[in-house]
Amino acid sequence: MDTLTHLADGFTIALTWQNLGLALLGAFLGTIIGALPGLGPSNGVAILIPLAFSLGLGATPALILLTSVYYGAMYGGRISSILLNIPGDEPAMMTCLDGHPMAKKGMAGEALSLSGIASFVGSIVATWGLILLAPQLVKIALLFGPAEYFALFTLAFATLGGVSSTNQAKSAFAAALGIGLAMVGVDTQTGVPRFTFGEVHLYDGIDFLVAIVGLFALSEVFLFLEHRHGASDAAGKKIEIGRILPPVKMIKDTSGTMIRSTGIGFLAGVLPGAGASLGSFLAYALEKKISDKDGTFGKGDPRGLAAPEAGNNAAAGGALVPMLALGVPGSGTTAVLLAVLLSLNITPGPLLFTQNPDVVWGLIAALFIANFMLLLLNIPMVGLFTRILMVPPRILMPIVAMVSFVGIYGISGSSFDLYVMIGFGMLGWVLRKLDVPLVPIILGTLLGNAMESNLRRAIAISDGDWSALFASPVSLVLWAVAIAGFLLPIVVGKVVKSRMHGARQTAQSEEMDATD
Template sequence: MDIFTNLADGFATALTFQNLALALLGTFLGTMMGALPGLGPANGVAILIPLAFTLGLGATPSLILLTSVYYGAMYGGRISSILLNIPGDEPAMMTCLDGHPMALKGRAGEALSLSGVASFVGAFLATWGLILLAPQLVKFALLFGPAEYFALFALAFATLGGVSSTNQAKSAFAAMLGLGLAVIGVDTQTGVPRLTFGEVHLYDGLDFLVAIVGLFALSEVFIFLEHRHGSADAGKSAATKIGRITPSWSMLKATTPTMLRSSALGFIAGVLPGAGASLGSFISYSFEKRLKDRDGTFGKGDPRGVAAPEAGNNAAAGGALVPMLALGVPGSGTTAVLLAVLLSLNITPGPLLFQNNADVVWGLIAALFIANFMLLAMNIPMVGLFTRLLMVPPRILMPIVAMVSFVGIYGISGSSFDLLVMIGFGVMGWVLRKLDVPLVPIILGTLLGNTMENNMRRAVTIANGDYGTLVGSPLAISLWAVAIIGFVLPLFVGRLVKARMHARRDTESSTSD
């Protein structure tokens, strides 16, 4: 079996002392970031990228660190959902529905450990899904030429807005803003400076890491300043009794079918472009509720209502890695940030990644398995530690976040100019979040802008200036068709789903994942 030899090689790569230590650090930091309200997976990964970069970590170790953070954050989000009824990050919002009622009944410990197991099952199955599906997608992607890639990117932008925003015009605006920012700098094909307004610092283009950290991390600090939200949320209900921290066998047995169903649904939701973990947990919970809620126990502390969204969002997190690795088109906010990692390490994701950097891919996959076991171990016996961390008040935490962002960005370039640009992005992020403009398309635009343009220009140049080539193959036409449907359909159908999804979420969190 090809897969197993590859996987064995992957484990050989991942099982070094350094990589294991990084995975452990990543899972710990990730769980913490997920648990703390206000710091989601996208923020967490964003803050750590510049650090991984300046520490001079190689490709595989950086990826192991950051994907561990990503998986960890998916685990951690549930802790504050259950204990405080405040989602630690957006995908965990559905966990509030049944998790908090369980905590109120004095079964917080059971809810925490059950959701930990559900997270494990979701992530474990999704990693297998990744192994099986990604190589197939790679084979398919090898059929793509420049025109098809251009269409694929358009598809990513068109569908990303469908879920991440309530207003399609605003997500289109965000995508164009991102693409527009990517254009700044010296044109790669002809060497002329574009939109630099004579500023030499801009000739290299805007560093997307600066944009990401500013938009995600700093804007969060501004939101906290705005609400003067300095005291810990945990203070109020810290008295919640945790209770026993192991789930009973009967409860695990009762929820196993739920976990399996939800993992499958979540994985599919994650693979679909533009959806991500939030949709994964939403779909899993809704489906489970429709299927099993005969006595009206959902929403009142039904264990299945805790297991479903947690298995769903962790499975979606794994699923979202599939298009990111195989096609280079991320399916969610956090994977967009992970794409930034790959790009800044000079690795181009996509079909060639699996051929040229097979060690990176399989090392990463092996690390995901290892991280997942670490997370299970960390999240069941040590859950008490994380609940205590929730008591760190934002008035201490938020300045640290801001300063670590500055340290990371300054570490890359050592220039004050980049810091100023980052502050600019922070302010912009704050204003756009107030206006309910999603931030993820902006990030995706700055990341993919150059590749998208190059593919377009390559396609047209090959066809001797004939723009018809962009819709010249059946594959390209079908991609465009899906893109258009994906953009237009939410205008009619999506409103319903989104209204229900957004009803439960913090109105200002545009850093959806």
């Protein structure tokens, strides 16, 4: 009952005209960002964080705006998966399998709205899961001391690559690089400058927003420049939408699928190291096993579309549980949301629930509102959003670059930050070429300092005895999971990855056969 009171309070915070307007704006912008080529949830939100920050929005309104953008971008990402067979990000890969064949059968509108409904079901149920599960996890987390937290941070970095990661050395490299960058600046405990090389601008440390915008947004611009990929992927393709609403029968037929997939997706989201891509993959694989009696999966079966969509949105919601309750994101998507919170001076974790319940419940209410807005917005306006696919990158990418500059310049008004951002853009481009994941770098810059201070507190409490890190049963469990989570992908990573890609390739070659 307590939970419901909290939730009601959350809604009273979130339900003002200004906040509803921001949610609508965010959902609209987010869908556009998601649909645009080369912009996904992560870099879309990355560009907007500094803007929300420099516009001086309060914590709750900013949070509502950015979560709406974020959810909107995930909705928008389906559009290119379904219409063009180009997944916007990895979780959307499974959406292509049955979504694109449906579009080819002239059911594009139905596919889009059905996947919208599936996403909605996945997110809403996962948000309820979050409400029920997070407070329980908070109770456990309140027992954590600094040593346990240090182990927990290690666990987060060790499992960030996920089970499908193929090169753990590169993940570890990225994490160490990010944490190393966080060390730059004046040490808060002793007041000595570290790695500043006498540069006054570095005394405050490197602003993680500068790093995020550079790594995510500018590197994307460089990638497009590299390929001189200026024309729209949608150019020259005829896009027929057909009817906008799916028949009631289709929704009825897929309802079981949605529920099952939501459950799996949510679990995959909560567990460390699984994340949304695995969530959607498992949901699709299971559904195929259960329902694919006539061999229709991969040829435009609505259930094959509903499963991964419900799965990946539920996973995204599930990933919020450890992020909010422990302050440790388990996936790339939640790392960006953590950046949003930190830039608003909100540190997630168990204390947030006790000290700032208004933020937690306001955010949860915002998640509900954003989802309803998106459903209402997406179904009637899908025709408009599909036209966004036509925007050629040669116009879009300069806008992305310039808006990135505007946002970062708005924070500090100094050219120095812009140089640093360009540096991160170059770094991001090179690392992407070399297949080094960028998310651990971001997470490292976000959490590096907290990780270090927990380590130092733990050792200070034990009077300099380093074995204190492994003293309690809880920390031993965390260390064990961290090590297992880091080693597991080395054993099974290639298999999982090749299966995920394999499913897509088979579908594509079958599609080729069908058109021949």
